[in-house]
Amino acid sequence: MxxxxxxxxxxxxxxxxxxxxxxxxxxxxxxxxxxxxxxxxxxxxxxxxxxxxxxxxxxxxxxxxxxxxxxxxxxxxxxxxxxxxxxxxxxxxxxxxxxxxxxxxxxxxxxxxxxxxxxxxxxxxxxxxxxxPIALTDGLESLMKPLKKIGVPVHELSMMMCIALRFIPTLIEETDKIMSAQKARGADFETGSLMERAKALIPILVPLFISAFRRADELATAMECRCYQGGEGRTKMKxxxxxxxxxxxxxxxxxxxxxxxxxxxxxx
Amino acid sequence: MKPILEVSNLNYIYSVGTPFEHKALDNISFSVERGEFIGIIGHTGSGKSTLMQQLNGLLKPTSGQVLLDGEDIWSDKKLTRQARFRVGLVFQYPEYQLFEETVYRDIAFGPKNMGLNEQEIDRRVREAAGFVGLTPEQLEVSPFDLSGGQKRRVAIAGVIAMEPEVLILDEPTAGLDPVGRAEILGNVETYRRARNATIMMVSHSMEDVARLTDRLLVMNGSKLAMDAAPAQVFSHAEELVQMGLNIPQVTQVFLNLKKLGLDVANVYTIEQAVAEIKRLRGGAVNA
Amino acid sequence: MEGFNLSDIISVEHLAYTYPGVEDTPGVPVFEDMNLKIQEGSFVAVLGTNGCGKSTLAKHFNSILLPTGGKVYVCGIDTANEDRIMTVRHNVGMVFQNPDNQIVANVVEEDVAFGPENLGVSSPEIRRRVDTALKQVGMYEYREHAPHLLSGGQKQRVAIAGIIAMEPKCIVLDEPTAMLDPRGRREVIDTVSRLNREKGITVVLITHHMDEAARADRVVVLDKGKVAADGTPREVFSQVELLHSIGLASPETVELCWELNRQGFDLSLDALEPEECAQALYNAVKA
Structure with a gap:
């Protein structure tokens, strides 16, 4: 699995x-x-x-x-x-x-x-x-702070990393589910030539991308609703x-x- | 006649040998007759989804057997593959699994994988579309241009097109309004009647399963807690609530009537309730 | 601001909204002249079919969407006033249908802290708010867990905690229970109704479930971009024919009485609780 x-x-x-x-x-x-x-x-x-x-x-x-x-x-x-x-x-x-x-x-x-x-x-x-992972990104962000002066978007990078880490398990689970659903319609990922196998991935990749975009869109709205507007003026709990x-x-x-x-x- | 599906002493353990090891199915046995409409209820994580995936051979039992028409689906590779097609499985939110450029091609995905010829595929796609109320014009559009409810019907048609003898649906009406729910449930019923197919439906709506099914399987903590007609299942109100489920409101009303001292039957649909009240009032009523 | 009243936390006045069209296609109008006021401290349920504009309306409550005509005021602030957007969003928190897509961090307490962090609240104060919020939704013991391992109802309660940690005056929930099992639904609805009762937070609950709407103080039914019915749950659900014509239904208790009335009984249509309904039926039968 x-x-x-x-x-x-x-x-x-x-x-x-x-x-x-x-x-x-x-x-x-x-x-x-x-x-x-x-x-x-x-x-x-x-x-x-x-x-x-x-x-x-x-x-x-x-x-x-x-x-x-x-x-x-x-x-x-x-x-x-x-x-x-x-x-x-x-x-x-x-x-x-x-x-x-x-x-x-x-x-x-x-x-x-x-x-x-x-x-x-x-x-x-x-x-x-x-x-x-959050502490890790916080640490990285803080250590890289000096780089901000030369225009490196340190906060944005660490936010991206944090969200990526958060969504890895969700997307893995989703891939599992889409694979099972397509298998239930007889899709076969295990046999065939390399070309055939690559083609067999389309029924997984298309829904997966669509879902990733949908999630990204919903997440962006949810973050806006929670007053996110970048690193400016942001404080930290820890x-x-x-x-x-x-x-x-x-x-x-x-x-x-x-x-x-x-x-x-x-x-x- | 043999039961279409027979499950005996089925056990399934996830991630054997890792710290995530988890028994998802614990000694499940039941059998299903042709043409039955069965409801499966249980809280999230009770093992419903795992059970469904056992019935069409997506997951292999740790021990125990799944017999399809009397044959163990794992006894032979061919039978395992056939089980995928003979037992159609519609996952939760199936509209998220659409991927083709047109509705037609998406519905044709299953039949194509079965290795059918063009003509047969065409017939099946059109019939399946008919069952879920899609027009021939809609077959040519992109599935992503349709509304949420329509997308879901396309996805269900994609499974119906394999003409499964058993159609299993995981919460087919989740997130839909009453009209959308009634449409999907109507489509399923039409398919069942037309093909004498067996339906197994997982649902969190006690009202829906009460109205539609002949029999309920209640899953709780990886075990099959009850296997009985809705009337019997819903007479165990307290147990169901403890399992994180509930009972239809009309059933609750009638349990209260009993408490008030009336001798009423267990009812679980509005029609039954109306009949029962009329009986108590003494037949004909003129207002 | 015509008829502005201090006790109205949200005031929608002659709202018009058209979804922008893609390329050359004309936009899709959702609202033309929508009016609605929501009183501070109330618990309002918004009902309607899929596509009736419920979610679009909700997105106007915190400046995610801006009116193409008319005005929306939150605490007296015009939501279209760009300088005040953060004040609006601070006052009106939103919880969405899919809990997975609104949790930002991979530790529960870090996620709850996200809102207050954005508001620039001091660290010790964030800590206090996070702990309080988690206790209020009953998820304090899970503060160090990873959200993806929680149940749907638990995730949704974390999302609610994330909103109340911002200490808003109002929470808008857009079909928060659509993806949950009966237990999860109970958990979420119990939580929001408690927050409303005990903390005086205004709650706007968008839902498909009539039994959830029945727990509000006020039910607003939307149809085709207009308010079709508005009143207490008893007032709204007794208009059974109207609800049916829109494609909605009343709770089963009311549906049962209505059906009996059609067959010659004379029952009032305002029993929302099974006990009440049973009593009414008892009286009718014994009369």
Whole structure:
């Protein structure tokens, strides 16, 4: 069922990670990614892993849920692994067949790259799992505020993102329903040539587009009725405030980068 | 004669093995005779829509069987596909599923998928349009230029054109005014009479199901809570209200008459109520 | 402003409105000379068939549509006065038929906050209003839920909370129950009638359901862009022939008495409650 797709799903909770200011979490994600790309030794990878595990622990998100979110990314992961395994040629040769050679260097590089991607995605998931989409857009809007001066429509962009997130589940449900209805009239989406299958999508896409436009129109009217007139003069229910935990996180983030760079310079 | 549909010990669980796992149908059994008009009532989420999609093979039961004319629709791929056409399903707000350039082509979508020849398709489209009161001129216009009520009739014609032996409709009158409701219900009744078709209709209007159906299936919390004639079902007023449903107003009036000490039958339509009051008054009345 | 009265929150005077035509086609006139006044604090139901202009009229109440002729005043403000549009919209909130298409945010409380945020209300005050509004519609426990997982009746109550958080004087609901099951309908109608009784908010309820209209203080029937009947529910629903000629019906209690009268009884046509109707029938039978 289409409904089962988890797409940057938010898990409501009350953990420290949930309570952090979204701006902190966004900045920390960037810091984390930078550190991850700086790290290039087993020790620094170990450190990053430790950091990630402790954040997962603090967030109280069940590791199962995170693992489930990984499913669609398995292909990319395997692709990266295989690529690195066969195209890095240093260290001792472990295995040689036909035109392929597997070396210790290749193996360690493959494992490193795979864990880098894994940790990268897990970190990003943690952000969306612990931050409501609204808080996330608020955070982005606030961080990007300086861009307003050079004419970037920051409020409009964040409003668009917010509405898109709100309507994804609704449109998925709708697609499900239209598909069932057309199947009930004998439409067949599973067999036939590529051309035939593409044609079979018309009975789904036409109603879906019409409905999306109708919804957009009704939503626009409803928003106008609720006095929406753009970002000007708008206030927020939830003001963003930095608390002690936020400053603490920034400290931890800075330390993380410093240690990774330190490890790099001493050659570990 | 075999019942046209027979459902035995049907269970259906959504999203097995995920945290969203949810039992939508819990051991449902019933059978439907040819030509019956059956009403299905139940609150949102009681399993009505899931049940409907089981009957034409859109959803596969987790366990249990759906027999169409005595044959398990899942016993053979051909039978499963046939079930789609023999059991026609009209979803809620079906006008939102229209997609073709003309009304004619939209109604022809089902028959085309059945692999019929041009001539047969043409006959079916025109007959189906007739059943729902669309004129030949309307067949050539874009469905998107029609009024809401007309669009819905086009969508229903699209299912009728497959000439299903069982026609299932999910809230066919939602959002329509009394005239629009009467038109659609009249169309359905015409089709039933003309083809001795079986009708199963999901509705939130107790008045409509009371007036039209021979039998009611009441769904509650994924279970089949009642399967009986409307008179019997509506005599359980309190239970129905607890299930988030209600009973027709005339039935409420007569329950009150009983409380006042009159010996009245259970009625659920205005005609029955009139007859019953006249009986009590002693036949002929001259004003 | 002829006959302007302070107690009228909405005043429609000689309203004319024509939907603009597409390309060269002429527009479709909906109203030519429509007059209606709505008193502050009242609960008014507006009835009419599909396409009689109910929704068009509602959209004039908060400047979504502007008259092509005549005037509409809200709290004494001309809705066509561009400088005052926000004051008009602040005073008259709208709830629409499809709850999915009016919920903006994906957390209940964030959605309720949307209106007050647009009005530039201070943060602590928004928090207070959101909590109060959610409590008033009985959805406080769901404040952190995702709206798409709620039932139709719950979604509609969230939409109502989103409006009352703006603290309007009047709420206009355009067929808010058309997509709901009986329980959802009860929830929504109970909520608005409570807001009217306890908070003194003016309610304009557009509906197809006679039983919902029967709960208002006043019923206005629209037909072909004109007021066809206007009065208390008892006064309006007793005009059974008129309603039938428009394509509407009275509640079943009245329809039953009317039908009996045609067959020689002499019952009054103003019983809207089953108990009342039963008592009248009892008296008639025992007489």
């Amino acid at each position: 289409l409904k089962d797709i988890t797409l940057g799903q938010y898990f409501p909770g009350k953990s420290v990670i949930h309570r952090l200011d979204p701006r902190t979490k966004l900045v920390m994600l960037v810091v984390y990614i930078v550190a991850l790309f700086l790290a290039d030794s087993w020790v620094s990878y170990g450190l990053m892993f430790l950091f990630l595990v402790s954040v997962i622990g603090l967030s109280t998100i069940p590791p199962k849920a995170i693992a489930r979110g990984m499913k669609p990314l398995v292909v990319i992961l395997i692709f990266t692994g295989v690529l690195n395994l066969f195209f890095t040629q240093d260290g001792t040769v472990l295995l040689h067949f036909w035109i392929f050679t597997i070396t210790t260097g290749g193996l360690s590089r493959a494992v490193m790259m795979m864990s880098r991607i894994l940790m990268l995605i897990t970190g990003t998931f943690l952000l969306t799992y612990t931050t409501s 003001l963003l405030h930095y608390h002690r935990e936020d400053f603490l996180s920034y400290g931890v983030g800075a330390a993380l980068v410093v240690v990774v760079i330190g490890l790099k310079t001493v050659g570990l």
